[in-house]
Amino acid sequence: MTWYEDLALSNTDFQKQAQDYHSKAPLIILGSGASAAHGMSGMGALAAHLVARTDISGLSAAEIAAWERFCQVLRDGVDLETALHQVDVSEELTGRIIKATWSLINSEDIRIFRESLQNKAMFPLGRLLGHMLRSSLSTINIVTTNYDRLAEYACEQERTHHYTGFTHGFFRQLAAPTEITTARKVNIWKVHGSLDWFKSPLDDIVGLSNIDGIPDNYEPQIVTPGTQKYQRTHLEPYRSIINNADQAITAAKSYLCIGYGFNDEHIQPKLMVKCIRQNAPITIVTYQLSSAAKKLILDGKAQNYLAIERGATDDQSVVYSSFEKAPFTVDRNIWSLEGYLSLIM
Structure with missing residues (x-):
């Protein structure tokens, strides 16, 4: 332990802060950084x-x-x-x-x-979800801007049921949350769509599981950045998904942001109201804090936050805590999700 880590720990126990925020059953927000950790393109x-x-x-x-x-x-x-x-x-x-x-x-x-089929420990998100569901918690909400299905894979690796707005199976159709009943469930609200959402020749939206090409006469339903992003998200299923995500954000008592850059208009407003007006605690773990994150959380009026980014090396982390006036460095990897789990499990 370095002298500056020891000094920081004498002023505040950031691990206790992390555990306290986690104990409030956080809503999880996944950004592109969560997928980049698995080699997805930025x-x-x-x-x-x-x-x-x-x-x-x-x-x-x-x-x-x-x-x-x-x-x-x-x-x-x-x-x-x-x-x-x-x-x-x-x-x-x-x-x-x-x-x-x-x-x-x-x-x-x-x-x-395919890699995950050979590596049962591939998804730390799955271990986090499994840990959370071993408590009295019956439902976890994940809100994500990502198109990929890594959150779904993480659930299934831990034998956890998930709901993304559709029925189960290979050819899935839109379904209300009440149609899927189970003792433990993870809701994954994909506000920009998903790789397995398609508009069918009948003009309805369906889910097709793990196909390696776009079927004839089907159109992928993912929202790319740009001027048409806002038009498309007023249509179904985006409108319902965003509404459910809003409700989940409003109801949550704590937030865990993983690789999220705080640049999305569909998530930000209600999240910031909760963190600034209602002082809901927020934890951020990421490779590098975005300028938007620093402006909204660190330089804004959030009262209860713990943000962790990579330091000079993979084995070093920079910690920003609402309990401290200045950031401090820790000689441990706690900026990755794998590292963060060592603080709370």
Whole structure:
């Protein structure tokens, strides 16, 4: 133990703080960082994939011009979400971008699933959920902006039932939460859609489990960043999913954010009301705290927070606590979910 860690521990027991916040059965918010820990592509890799692999054959001259402007904006170093806001693309081109996005993320998702079949300890999220459900808790809520199914895989590896808005099975249809009854359940509210959601030829939304290609006449239902993001999320099933996520956030007494960058308009408002106006405790574990996280939580008016990011090495963590005036460094990996579990289990 270093002298600065010892000094920090003499002022506040951050492990006790972590355990106290965890004891309040936190709602879990998963961001892209939670998936990146398993090797999923981030925005940079996705942008490169879109430039290289998006099908633009048969598009109009105006659509191709818009696509070229979009690619140039990316080459100029603008991030993907900003680029998709700066360049107005047609519905047809948006559909092409969605299919290219689906192709990359789905291939990585299936690779991780296959790896998990050989590695029972692959998902620390599963161990966290199993630990929480061994108490009197019967329902856990997860809210996520991710398209992948890693949260579902984590549940199943721990033999935990999950609900994502659909019936169970290989060809799943929309179902109300009351249709799925079990003694223990994890609700996974996917506010930007999921790799296994598709619009069918009948124009309804269905779930197709672990397929490796888009079926003929089916359209992936994932919401990419950009100007059409807000239009699409007013439609079903997004509207109901977001409403359920809002209710879960409002009802929660504590929050655990894993790899979440605090950049989503569908999650932020009610979360910040709870943390600022009602002083609900929030824990953040991530590779690197985003500027938005620092502004909203650390530099904002949140009264009860514990934020942990990676330090100079993987075996070092920087801790920000509402009990301390300044961050301090700990010579342990507690910034990853695996490391965080050592604080609470």
